[in-house]
Amino acid sequence: MSAAGAFSLDQLMELAGLACAQTVAKVYNKEKYPRVLVCCGPGNQGGDGLVAARHLSQFGYAPVLFMPKPGGKDIYKRLQTQCANMSISLLPNEDPIVSLSTSLQSTDVILDAIFGFSFKPPVRAPFDAVLPLIAQSGKPIVSVDIPSGWDVEKGKISVATKEVSSAGQVGGDKEFEGLDPDVLISLTGPKLGVKQFAGRHFLGGRFVSKAMEEKFELNLPEYPGYEQIVELPRPSSL
Amino acid sequence: MSAAGAFSLDQLMELAGLACAQTVAKVYNKEKYPRVLVCCGPGNQGGDGLVAARHLSQFGYAPVLFMPKPGGKDIYKRLQTQCANMSISLLPNEDPIVSLSTSLQSTDVILDAIFGFSFKPPVRAPFDAVLPLIAQSGKPIVSVDIPSGWDVEKGKISVATKEVSSAGQVGGDKEFEGLDPDVLISLTGPKLGVKQFAGRHFLGGRFVSKAMEEKFELNLPEYPGYEQIVELPRPSSL
Numbered sequence: 001m002s003a004a005g006a007f008s009l010d011q012l013m014e015l016a017g018l019a020c021a022q023t024v025a026k027v028y029n030k031e032k033y034p035r036v037l038v039c040c041g042p043g044n045q046g047g048d049g050l051v052a053a054r055h056l057s058q059f060g061y062a063p064v065l066f067m068p069k070p071g072g073k074d075i076y077k078r079l080q081t082q083c084a085n086m087s088i089s090l091l092p093n094e095d096p097i098v099s100l101s102t103s104l105q106s107t108d109v110i111l112d113a114i115f116g117f118s119f120k121p122p123v124r125a126p127f128d129a130v131l132p133l134i135a136q137s138g139k140p141i142v143s144v145d146i147p148s149g150w151d152v153e154k155g156k157i158s159v160a161t162k163e164v165s166s167a168g169q170v171g172g173d174k175e176f177e178g179l180d181p182d183v184l185i186s187l188t189g190p191k192l193g194v195k196q197f198a199g200r201h202f203l204g205g206r207f208v209s210k211a212m213e214e215k216f217e218l219n220l221p222e223y224p225g226y227e228q229i230v231e232l233p234r235p236s237s238l
Numbered sequence: 239m240s241a242a243g244a245f246s247l248d249q250l251m252e253l254a255g256l257a258c259a260q261t262v263a264k265v266y267n268k269e270k271y272p273r274v275l276v277c278c279g280p281g282n283q284g285g286d287g288l289v290a291a292r293h294l295s296q297f298g299y300a301p302v303l304f305m306p307k308p309g310g311k312d313i314y315k316r317l318q319t320q321c322a323n324m325s326i327s328l329l330p331n332e333d334p335i336v337s338l339s340t341s342l343q344s345t346d347v348i349l350d351a352i353f354g355f356s357f358k359p360p361v362r363a364p365f366d367a368v369l370p371l372i373a374q375s376g377k378p379i380v381s382v383d384i385p386s387g388w389d390v391e392k393g394k395i396s397v398a399t400k401e402v403s404s405a406g407q408v409g410g411d412k413e414f415e416g417l418d419p420d421v422l423i424s425l426t427g428p429k430l431g432v433k434q435f436a437g438r439h440f441l442g443g444r445f446v447s448k449a450m451e452e453k454f455e456l457n458l459p460e461y462p463g464y465e466q467i468v469e470l471p472r473p474s475s476l
Contacts, residue, residue: 006319010248018253018466025464058444059464081244086447206296209324226263226297228256 009075012207013044016187017051019204019228023185024052024111024142025059026229027200033108034062039134041114041127041148042069042076048144048187049113050079056111057086063111064089064103068096068126097129101168104137112141112179114148117191121159123149128161129170134179136166141181146191149178155193185229189218201232247313250445251282254425255289257442257466261423262290262349262380263297264467265438271346272300277372279352279365279386280307280314286382286425287351288317294349295324301349302327302341306334306364335367339406342375350379350417352386355429359397361387366399367408372417374404379419384429387416393431423467427456439470 024036038053040046046067053063065088070076084090091099104110112134114127123131131149134141141147151157156177163171184197187205194201203221206228213220223230262274276291278284284305291301303326308314322328329337342348350372352365361369369387372379379385389395394415401409422435425443432439441459444466451458461468 006316006323008248008316010246011252014249014252015256022464054445055464058461078244078246085244085449087449207292211323211325223296226260226293 007207009044012205013047013051013075015207015228016205017048018055019187019206020048020052020111020113020142020144020185021055021059022229023183023202023204024056024109025061026202027142027183028109028140030060035106035108036061036063036111037103037107037109038063038065038111039114039130040065040067041116042071043116043118045113045116045144046071047076047079049111050076050083052111052113053088054083054086057088064091064107066091066096066100066103068093068130095168096126097133097164097170098168100130100133101166104133104139107137107139109140109142110134110137112143112148112181115146116144117146117152119146119148119152121157123159123161129164131179132161132174132176133164133168135176136164140183141179142183142185143179143181144185145187146193147179147181147184149176150193153192155196189220190232196235198235201234202229203232204229245445247282250443251285251289251313253445253466254443255286256293257425257444258286258290258349258351258380258382258423259293259297260467261421261440261442262294262347263299264440265380265421266347266378268298273344273346274299274301274349275341275345275347276301276303276349277352277368278303278305279354280309281354281356283351283354283382284309285314285317287349288314288321290349290351291326292321292324295326302329302345304329304334304338304341306331306368333406334364335371335402335408336406338368338371339404342371342377345375345377347378347380348372348375350381350386350419353384354382355384355390357384357386357390359395361397361399367402369417370399370412370414371402371406373414374402378421379417380421380423381417381419382423383425384431385417385419385422387414388431391430393434427458428470434473436473439472440467441470442467
Protein backbone atom coordinates (compact mmCIF):
# COMPACT_ATOMS: atom_id res chain seq x y z
CA MET A 1 0.00 0.00 0.00
CA SER A 2 1.53 3.33 -0.96
CA ALA A 3 0.49 6.81 0.04
CA ALA A 4 -1.17 8.17 -3.11
CA GLY A 5 -2.18 11.72 -3.95
CA ALA A 6 -2.63 13.90 -0.91
CA PHE A 7 -3.50 10.98 1.36
CA SER A 8 -1.39 10.32 4.40
CA LEU A 9 -0.27 6.81 5.25
CA ASP A 10 -2.25 7.16 8.50
CA GLN A 11 -5.47 7.63 6.56
CA LEU A 12 -4.87 4.86 4.01
CA MET A 13 -3.76 2.36 6.62
CA GLU A 14 -6.76 3.15 8.79
CA LEU A 15 -9.19 2.44 5.95
CA ALA A 16 -7.23 -0.62 4.77
CA GLY A 17 -6.99 -2.11 8.26
CA LEU A 18 -10.68 -1.43 8.88
CA ALA A 19 -11.51 -3.32 5.67
CA CYS A 20 -9.33 -6.26 6.81
CA ALA A 21 -11.09 -6.40 10.18
CA GLN A 22 -14.51 -6.17 8.55
CA THR A 23 -13.61 -9.05 6.20
CA VAL A 24 -12.66 -11.27 9.15
CA ALA A 25 -15.92 -10.27 10.89
CA LYS A 26 -17.97 -10.89 7.73
CA VAL A 27 -16.77 -14.48 7.32
CA TYR A 28 -15.94 -15.60 10.87
CA ASN A 29 -18.47 -14.58 13.54
CA LYS A 30 -17.14 -13.61 16.93
CA GLU A 31 -19.23 -16.16 18.82
CA LYS A 32 -17.60 -19.12 17.07
CA TYR A 33 -14.26 -17.54 16.12
CA PRO A 34 -13.37 -15.04 18.86
CA ARG A 35 -9.62 -15.69 18.96
CA VAL A 36 -7.97 -14.03 15.97
CA LEU A 37 -4.21 -14.38 15.70
CA VAL A 38 -3.05 -11.30 13.82
CA CYS A 39 0.36 -12.04 12.26
CA CYS A 40 2.20 -8.87 11.28
CA GLY A 41 5.26 -8.48 9.08
CA PRO A 42 7.76 -5.65 9.53
CA GLY A 43 6.45 -3.51 6.64
CA ASN A 44 3.31 -1.53 5.85
CA GLN A 45 1.24 -4.69 5.66
CA GLY A 46 2.09 -5.31 9.29
CA GLY A 47 0.67 -1.82 9.93
CA ASP A 48 -2.59 -2.84 8.26
CA GLY A 49 -2.61 -5.84 10.60
CA LEU A 50 -2.17 -3.62 13.67
CA VAL A 51 -5.07 -1.40 12.60
CA ALA A 52 -7.18 -4.51 11.93
CA ALA A 53 -6.38 -5.92 15.40
CA ARG A 54 -7.60 -2.70 17.01
CA HIS A 55 -10.87 -2.72 15.05
CA LEU A 56 -11.39 -6.43 15.75
CA SER A 57 -11.07 -5.65 19.43
CA GLN A 58 -13.73 -2.92 19.01
CA PHE A 59 -15.97 -5.47 17.26
CA GLY A 60 -15.77 -7.75 20.30
CA TYR A 61 -13.15 -10.27 19.14
CA ALA A 62 -10.14 -11.26 21.23
CA PRO A 63 -7.24 -10.54 18.86
CA VAL A 64 -3.69 -11.59 19.74
CA LEU A 65 -0.74 -9.98 17.98
CA PHE A 66 2.18 -11.98 16.64
CA MET A 67 4.89 -9.62 15.55
CA PRO A 68 8.30 -11.35 15.57
CA LYS A 69 9.99 -8.45 13.70
CA PRO A 70 8.22 -5.21 14.63
CA GLY A 71 8.60 -2.47 12.01
CA GLY A 72 10.88 0.46 12.74
CA LYS A 73 8.72 3.22 11.24
CA ASP A 74 7.14 5.79 13.52
CA ILE A 75 3.62 4.90 12.32
CA TYR A 76 4.24 1.24 13.17
CA LYS A 77 5.24 2.17 16.71
CA ARG A 78 2.20 4.41 17.15
CA LEU A 79 -0.13 1.65 15.92
CA GLN A 80 1.54 -0.74 18.38
CA THR A 81 0.95 1.72 21.24
CA GLN A 82 -2.71 2.09 20.24
CA CYS A 83 -3.11 -1.70 20.46
CA ALA A 84 -1.35 -1.79 23.82
CA ASN A 85 -3.66 1.00 25.09
CA MET A 86 -6.59 -1.22 24.13
CA SER A 87 -5.10 -4.11 26.13
CA ILE A 88 -4.56 -6.28 23.04
CA SER A 89 -2.26 -9.22 23.83
CA LEU A 90 1.09 -9.60 22.16
CA LEU A 91 2.95 -12.92 21.87
CA PRO A 92 6.42 -12.87 23.46
CA ASN A 93 9.30 -12.67 20.98
CA GLU A 94 11.98 -14.48 23.02
CA ASP A 95 11.36 -17.67 21.06
CA PRO A 96 8.80 -16.62 18.49
CA ILE A 97 8.38 -20.04 16.85
CA VAL A 98 7.58 -21.74 20.14
CA SER A 99 5.23 -18.86 21.08
CA LEU A 100 3.50 -19.19 17.74
CA SER A 101 3.12 -22.96 17.89
CA THR A 102 1.60 -22.74 21.36
CA SER A 103 -0.73 -19.90 20.44
CA LEU A 104 -1.93 -21.61 17.25
CA GLN A 105 -3.55 -24.32 19.35
CA SER A 106 -5.93 -21.79 20.91
CA THR A 107 -6.51 -19.74 17.76
CA ASP A 108 -9.78 -19.76 15.81
CA VAL A 109 -8.69 -17.82 12.75
CA ILE A 110 -5.44 -16.29 11.49
CA LEU A 111 -5.09 -12.88 9.87
CA ASP A 112 -2.03 -13.05 7.62
CA ALA A 113 -0.55 -9.54 7.37
CA ILE A 114 3.02 -10.78 7.00
CA PHE A 115 4.19 -10.06 3.46
CA GLY A 116 2.60 -7.62 1.01
CA PHE A 117 2.82 -6.91 -2.68
CA SER A 118 6.50 -5.98 -2.55
CA PHE A 119 7.59 -9.41 -1.23
CA LYS A 120 10.58 -11.01 -2.98
CA PRO A 121 12.34 -14.21 -1.88
CA PRO A 122 14.22 -15.29 0.11
CA VAL A 123 11.92 -15.68 3.12
CA ARG A 124 14.13 -14.57 6.00
CA ALA A 125 14.15 -15.98 9.53
CA PRO A 126 12.00 -16.28 11.53
CA PHE A 127 9.38 -16.13 8.77
CA ASP A 128 10.96 -19.18 7.05
CA ALA A 129 9.60 -21.15 10.02
CA VAL A 130 6.51 -19.00 10.66
CA LEU A 131 4.94 -19.60 7.25
CA PRO A 132 5.14 -23.44 7.27
CA LEU A 133 3.95 -23.52 10.89
CA ILE A 134 0.88 -21.43 10.06
CA ALA A 135 0.20 -23.59 6.98
CA GLN A 136 0.46 -26.81 9.02
CA SER A 137 -1.92 -25.54 11.71
CA GLY A 138 -4.96 -26.19 9.56
CA LYS A 139 -6.64 -23.09 11.01
CA PRO A 140 -8.66 -20.81 8.73
CA ILE A 141 -6.52 -18.06 7.22
CA VAL A 142 -7.51 -14.61 5.97
CA SER A 143 -4.69 -13.08 3.89
CA VAL A 144 -4.22 -9.38 3.29
CA ASP A 145 -3.71 -8.29 -0.34
CA ILE A 146 -1.54 -11.25 -1.39
CA PRO A 147 -1.07 -14.54 0.50
CA SER A 148 2.31 -14.49 2.25
CA GLY A 149 4.97 -16.22 0.16
CA TRP A 150 3.21 -15.55 -3.18
CA ASP A 151 4.65 -13.33 -5.88
CA VAL A 152 2.53 -10.27 -6.63
CA GLU A 153 2.58 -11.04 -10.38
CA LYS A 154 3.35 -14.76 -10.73
CA GLY A 155 1.20 -15.94 -7.81
CA LYS A 156 2.39 -19.21 -6.25
CA ILE A 157 6.14 -19.67 -6.39
CA SER A 158 8.46 -22.07 -4.64
CA VAL A 159 10.42 -20.53 -1.75
CA ALA A 160 13.01 -21.99 0.61
CA THR A 161 11.76 -22.42 4.17
CA LYS A 162 12.39 -24.71 7.15
CA GLU A 163 10.90 -27.93 8.49
CA VAL A 164 9.05 -27.16 11.74
CA SER A 165 7.50 -29.57 14.22
CA SER A 166 4.11 -28.74 15.69
CA ALA A 167 5.92 -28.01 18.97
CA GLY A 168 7.95 -25.34 17.21
CA GLN A 169 11.26 -27.18 16.72
CA VAL A 170 12.95 -25.87 13.59
CA GLY A 171 14.69 -28.48 11.38
CA GLY A 172 16.19 -28.68 7.88
CA ASP A 173 15.34 -26.99 4.59
CA LYS A 174 11.98 -27.40 2.93
CA GLU A 175 10.48 -26.07 -0.30
CA PHE A 176 7.24 -24.21 0.29
CA GLU A 177 4.63 -22.63 -1.98
CA GLY A 178 3.19 -19.94 0.28
CA LEU A 179 0.07 -19.88 2.40
CA ASP A 180 -3.27 -21.23 1.15
CA PRO A 181 -5.78 -18.84 2.67
CA ASP A 182 -9.51 -19.47 2.83
CA VAL A 183 -10.24 -15.78 2.40
CA LEU A 184 -8.39 -12.94 0.70
CA ILE A 185 -8.90 -9.20 1.15
CA SER A 186 -7.39 -7.32 -1.79
CA LEU A 187 -6.60 -3.66 -1.15
CA THR A 188 -7.57 -1.00 -3.74
CA GLY A 189 -7.59 -3.67 -6.48
CA PRO A 190 -6.79 -7.40 -6.91
CA LYS A 191 -3.16 -8.05 -7.84
CA LEU A 192 -2.23 -10.05 -10.94
CA GLY A 193 -0.84 -12.94 -8.88
CA VAL A 194 -4.18 -13.75 -7.18
CA LYS A 195 -6.09 -14.35 -10.44
CA GLN A 196 -6.32 -18.06 -9.66
CA PHE A 197 -7.25 -17.64 -6.00
CA ALA A 198 -10.34 -19.80 -5.51
CA GLY A 199 -11.45 -18.91 -1.95
CA ARG A 200 -13.74 -16.12 -0.80
CA HIS A 201 -12.32 -12.90 -2.15
CA PHE A 202 -13.11 -9.41 -0.88
CA LEU A 203 -12.01 -5.98 -2.00
CA GLY A 204 -11.31 -3.09 0.39
CA GLY A 205 -9.60 0.29 0.39
CA ARG A 206 -12.45 2.37 -0.90
CA PHE A 207 -10.42 5.48 -1.59
CA VAL A 208 -9.56 5.19 -5.28
CA SER A 209 -10.94 8.14 -7.27
CA LYS A 210 -12.93 7.55 -10.48
CA ALA A 211 -10.15 9.34 -12.38
CA MET A 212 -7.49 6.95 -11.01
CA GLU A 213 -9.73 3.97 -11.66
CA GLU A 214 -10.15 4.95 -15.30
CA LYS A 215 -6.50 5.91 -15.78
CA PHE A 216 -5.29 2.50 -14.61
CA GLU A 217 -8.29 0.62 -16.06
CA LEU A 218 -8.95 -1.00 -12.71
CA ASN A 219 -12.56 -2.00 -13.49
CA LEU A 220 -13.39 -2.13 -9.81
CA PRO A 221 -16.72 -3.63 -8.77
CA GLU A 222 -19.34 -1.42 -7.16
CA TYR A 223 -19.32 -1.37 -3.36
CA PRO A 224 -22.80 -1.76 -1.86
CA GLY A 225 -24.18 1.34 -0.09
CA TYR A 226 -21.69 2.79 2.36
CA GLU A 227 -19.79 -0.49 2.84
CA GLN A 228 -15.98 -0.49 2.99
CA ILE A 229 -15.68 -4.03 1.57
CA VAL A 230 -17.29 -5.89 -1.33
CA GLU A 231 -17.15 -9.61 -2.11
CA LEU A 232 -15.88 -10.51 -5.58
CA PRO A 233 -17.28 -13.35 -7.70
CA ARG A 234 -15.29 -16.61 -7.68
CA PRO A 235 -13.03 -17.18 -10.74
CA SER A 236 -15.24 -20.05 -11.99
CA SER A 237 -18.23 -17.76 -12.20
CA LEU A 238 -16.37 -14.93 -13.98
CA MET B 239 -12.61 16.04 18.39
CA SER B 240 -9.19 15.86 19.98
CA ALA B 241 -6.31 13.51 19.28
CA ALA B 242 -6.36 11.05 22.19
CA GLY B 243 -3.80 8.48 23.27
CA ALA B 244 -1.46 7.48 20.47
CA PHE B 245 -3.99 8.26 17.75
CA SER B 246 -3.11 10.80 15.11
CA LEU B 247 -5.63 13.43 14.08
CA ASP B 248 -5.51 11.90 10.57
CA GLN B 249 -6.80 8.59 11.92
CA LEU B 250 -9.49 10.03 14.18
CA MET B 251 -10.75 12.44 11.54
CA GLU B 252 -10.89 9.67 8.96
CA LEU B 253 -13.07 7.48 11.18
CA ALA B 254 -15.20 10.43 12.34
CA GLY B 255 -15.77 11.70 8.80
CA LEU B 256 -16.58 8.18 7.58
CA ALA B 257 -19.21 7.89 10.33
CA CYS B 258 -20.70 11.25 9.28
CA ALA B 259 -20.92 10.15 5.64
CA GLN B 260 -22.44 6.80 6.62
CA THR B 261 -25.07 8.58 8.73
CA VAL B 262 -26.11 10.75 5.78
CA ALA B 263 -26.23 7.61 3.59
CA LYS B 264 -28.21 5.67 6.19
CA VAL B 265 -31.00 8.27 6.39
CA TYR B 266 -30.99 9.91 2.95
CA ASN B 267 -30.62 7.53 0.01
CA LYS B 268 -28.57 8.70 -2.95
CA GLU B 269 -31.36 8.17 -5.48
CA LYS B 270 -33.66 10.71 -3.83
CA TYR B 271 -31.04 12.89 -2.08
CA PRO B 272 -27.93 12.90 -4.28
CA ARG B 273 -26.94 16.53 -3.74
CA VAL B 274 -25.36 16.96 -0.31
CA LEU B 275 -24.17 20.43 0.62
CA VAL B 276 -21.30 19.89 3.03
CA CYS B 277 -20.85 23.07 5.12
CA CYS B 278 -17.46 23.21 6.79
CA GLY B 279 -16.27 25.53 9.54
CA PRO B 280 -12.61 26.55 9.94
CA GLY B 281 -11.80 24.08 12.76
CA ASN B 282 -11.48 20.34 13.18
CA GLN B 283 -15.18 19.85 12.59
CA GLY B 284 -14.70 21.32 9.12
CA GLY B 285 -12.06 18.61 8.64
CA ASP B 286 -14.61 15.94 9.55
CA GLY B 287 -16.85 17.51 6.90
CA LEU B 288 -14.11 17.31 4.26
CA VAL B 289 -13.53 13.62 5.03
CA ALA B 290 -17.30 13.02 4.90
CA ALA B 291 -17.58 14.75 1.51
CA ARG B 292 -14.90 12.45 0.09
CA HIS B 293 -16.62 9.30 1.37
CA LEU B 294 -20.02 10.56 0.16
CA SER B 295 -18.50 10.94 -3.28
CA GLN B 296 -17.24 7.33 -3.05
CA PHE B 297 -20.76 6.23 -2.06
CA GLY B 298 -22.16 7.75 -5.27
CA TYR B 299 -23.52 11.05 -3.93
CA ALA B 300 -22.77 14.43 -5.53
CA PRO B 301 -21.40 16.42 -2.57
CA VAL B 302 -20.71 20.15 -2.89
CA LEU B 303 -18.39 21.86 -0.42
CA PHE B 304 -19.22 25.19 1.19
CA MET B 305 -16.19 26.45 3.06
CA PRO B 306 -16.32 30.23 3.46
CA LYS B 307 -13.41 30.26 5.95
CA PRO B 308 -11.06 27.37 5.11
CA GLY B 309 -8.97 26.21 8.04
CA GLY B 310 -5.28 27.03 8.12
CA LYS B 311 -3.96 23.75 9.51
CA ASP B 312 -1.91 21.46 7.30
CA ILE B 313 -4.39 18.60 7.70
CA TYR B 314 -7.23 20.84 6.56
CA LYS B 315 -5.32 21.73 3.41
CA ARG B 316 -4.50 18.10 2.67
CA LEU B 317 -8.14 17.09 3.11
CA GLN B 318 -9.12 19.90 0.74
CA THR B 319 -6.65 18.66 -1.88
CA GLN B 320 -8.00 15.11 -1.55
CA CYS B 321 -11.51 16.43 -2.29
CA ALA B 322 -10.23 18.45 -5.25
CA ASN B 323 -8.45 15.32 -6.58
CA MET B 324 -11.81 13.56 -6.47
CA SER B 325 -13.41 16.40 -8.46
CA ILE B 326 -15.69 17.45 -5.62
CA SER B 327 -17.22 20.88 -6.32
CA LEU B 328 -16.48 23.84 -4.10
CA LEU B 329 -18.76 26.90 -3.88
CA PRO B 330 -16.96 30.16 -4.76
CA ASN B 331 -16.08 32.35 -1.77
CA GLU B 332 -16.19 35.77 -3.47
CA ASP B 333 -19.66 36.39 -2.09
CA PRO B 334 -20.28 33.33 0.09
CA ILE B 335 -23.81 34.27 1.20
CA VAL B 336 -25.04 34.68 -2.36
CA SER B 337 -23.26 31.44 -3.39
CA LEU B 338 -24.89 29.62 -0.50
CA SER B 339 -28.38 30.97 -1.16
CA THR B 340 -28.16 29.93 -4.82
CA SER B 341 -26.76 26.50 -4.01
CA LEU B 342 -29.37 25.78 -1.34
CA GLN B 343 -32.06 25.77 -4.02
CA SER B 344 -30.47 22.74 -5.68
CA THR B 345 -29.49 20.95 -2.46
CA ASP B 346 -31.24 17.81 -1.19
CA VAL B 347 -29.63 17.57 2.23
CA ILE B 348 -27.17 19.67 4.26
CA LEU B 349 -24.30 18.28 6.31
CA ASP B 350 -23.62 20.82 9.08
CA ALA B 351 -19.93 20.58 9.99
CA ILE B 352 -19.63 24.26 10.89
CA PHE B 353 -19.19 24.56 14.66
CA GLY B 354 -18.14 21.79 17.02
CA PHE B 355 -18.09 21.22 20.74
CA SER B 356 -15.72 24.13 21.42
CA PHE B 357 -18.08 26.74 19.94
CA LYS B 358 -18.59 29.89 22.00
CA PRO B 359 -20.53 33.00 20.90
CA PRO B 360 -20.32 35.39 19.17
CA VAL B 361 -21.04 33.87 15.75
CA ARG B 362 -18.61 35.70 13.51
CA ALA B 363 -19.20 36.78 9.91
CA PRO B 364 -19.97 35.22 7.50
CA PHE B 365 -21.43 32.48 9.72
CA ASP B 366 -23.83 35.00 11.34
CA ALA B 367 -25.59 35.02 7.96
CA VAL B 368 -24.81 31.40 7.00
CA LEU B 369 -26.65 29.84 9.95
CA PRO B 370 -29.97 31.71 9.51
CA LEU B 371 -29.86 31.12 5.75
CA ILE B 372 -29.41 27.36 6.23
CA ALA B 373 -32.20 27.33 8.83
CA GLN B 374 -34.56 29.21 6.51
CA SER B 375 -33.92 26.86 3.59
CA GLY B 376 -36.18 24.17 5.03
CA LYS B 377 -33.82 21.49 3.69
CA PRO B 378 -33.04 18.44 5.81
CA ILE B 379 -29.99 18.98 8.02
CA VAL B 380 -27.57 16.43 9.45
CA SER B 381 -25.44 18.01 12.18
CA VAL B 382 -22.06 16.74 13.31
CA ASP B 383 -21.58 16.30 17.08
CA ILE B 384 -23.50 19.40 18.17
CA PRO B 385 -25.89 21.47 16.01
CA SER B 386 -24.13 24.68 14.94
CA GLY B 387 -24.97 27.55 17.28
CA TRP B 388 -25.73 25.29 20.29
CA ASP B 389 -23.65 25.29 23.44
CA VAL B 390 -21.96 21.95 24.14
CA GLU B 391 -23.33 21.91 27.71
CA LYS B 392 -26.37 24.19 27.76
CA GLY B 393 -27.77 23.12 24.39
CA LYS B 394 -29.89 25.80 22.69
CA ILE B 395 -28.79 29.32 23.48
CA SER B 396 -29.64 32.65 21.93
CA VAL B 397 -26.92 34.06 19.66
CA ALA B 398 -26.70 37.29 17.68
CA THR B 399 -26.94 36.78 13.90
CA LYS B 400 -28.16 38.71 10.86
CA GLU B 401 -31.37 38.96 8.90
CA VAL B 402 -30.85 37.35 5.47
CA SER B 403 -33.17 37.32 2.46
CA SER B 404 -33.55 34.11 0.48
CA ALA B 405 -31.54 35.80 -2.29
CA GLY B 406 -28.65 36.21 0.14
CA GLN B 407 -29.01 39.92 1.02
CA VAL B 408 -27.74 40.48 4.54
CA GLY B 409 -29.75 42.91 6.72
CA GLY B 410 -29.99 43.92 10.39
CA ASP B 411 -29.46 42.02 13.62
CA LYS B 412 -31.53 39.01 14.59
CA GLU B 413 -31.58 36.71 17.59
CA PHE B 414 -31.14 33.08 16.63
CA GLU B 415 -31.22 29.80 18.53
CA GLY B 416 -28.98 27.60 16.38
CA LEU B 417 -29.82 25.05 13.72
CA ASP B 418 -32.61 22.52 14.15
CA PRO B 419 -31.23 19.41 12.49
CA ASP B 420 -33.32 16.37 11.54
CA VAL B 421 -30.40 14.08 12.26
CA LEU B 422 -27.43 14.28 14.62
CA ILE B 423 -24.25 12.23 14.53
CA SER B 424 -22.49 12.41 17.90
CA LEU B 425 -18.79 11.60 17.86
CA THR B 426 -17.29 9.27 20.51
CA GLY B 427 -20.20 10.09 22.88
CA PRO B 428 -23.27 12.38 22.99
CA LYS B 429 -22.56 15.79 24.51
CA LEU B 430 -24.53 17.10 27.47
CA GLY B 431 -26.14 19.86 25.37
CA VAL B 432 -27.92 17.45 22.99
CA LYS B 433 -29.86 15.62 25.72
CA GLN B 434 -33.10 17.13 24.50
CA PHE B 435 -32.43 16.56 20.80
CA ALA B 436 -35.53 14.79 19.47
CA GLY B 437 -34.53 13.84 15.91
CA ARG B 438 -32.76 10.71 14.70
CA HIS B 439 -29.56 10.42 16.67
CA PHE B 440 -26.53 8.34 15.70
CA LEU B 441 -23.23 7.68 17.39
CA GLY B 442 -19.93 7.33 15.53
CA GLY B 443 -16.19 7.39 16.24
CA ARG B 444 -15.77 3.78 17.24
CA PHE B 445 -12.30 4.15 18.67
CA VAL B 446 -12.91 4.61 22.39
CA SER B 447 -11.24 1.85 24.43
CA LYS B 448 -13.18 -0.04 27.10
CA ALA B 449 -10.81 1.44 29.70
CA MET B 450 -11.58 5.00 28.57
CA GLU B 451 -15.29 4.23 28.42
CA GLU B 452 -15.26 2.99 32.02
CA LYS B 453 -13.00 5.76 33.28
CA PHE B 454 -15.32 8.47 31.94
CA GLU B 455 -18.51 6.45 32.59
CA LEU B 456 -19.58 6.98 29.01
CA ASN B 457 -22.11 4.11 28.97
CA LEU B 458 -21.88 3.86 25.20
CA PRO B 459 -24.37 1.63 23.38
CA GLU B 460 -23.17 -1.45 21.57
CA TYR B 461 -22.40 -1.01 17.89
CA PRO B 462 -23.90 -3.77 15.73
CA GLY B 463 -21.37 -6.13 14.11
CA TYR B 464 -18.58 -4.25 12.35
CA GLU B 465 -20.63 -1.07 11.87
CA GLN B 466 -19.04 2.34 12.43
CA ILE B 467 -22.34 3.97 13.45
CA VAL B 468 -25.19 3.02 15.76
CA GLU B 469 -28.60 4.67 16.09
CA LEU B 470 -29.54 5.78 19.60
CA PRO B 471 -33.05 5.51 21.08
CA ARG B 472 -35.14 8.70 21.04
CA PRO B 473 -35.32 10.58 24.39
CA SER B 474 -39.02 9.71 24.82
CA SER B 475 -38.26 6.00 24.70
CA LEU B 476 -35.34 6.14 27.14
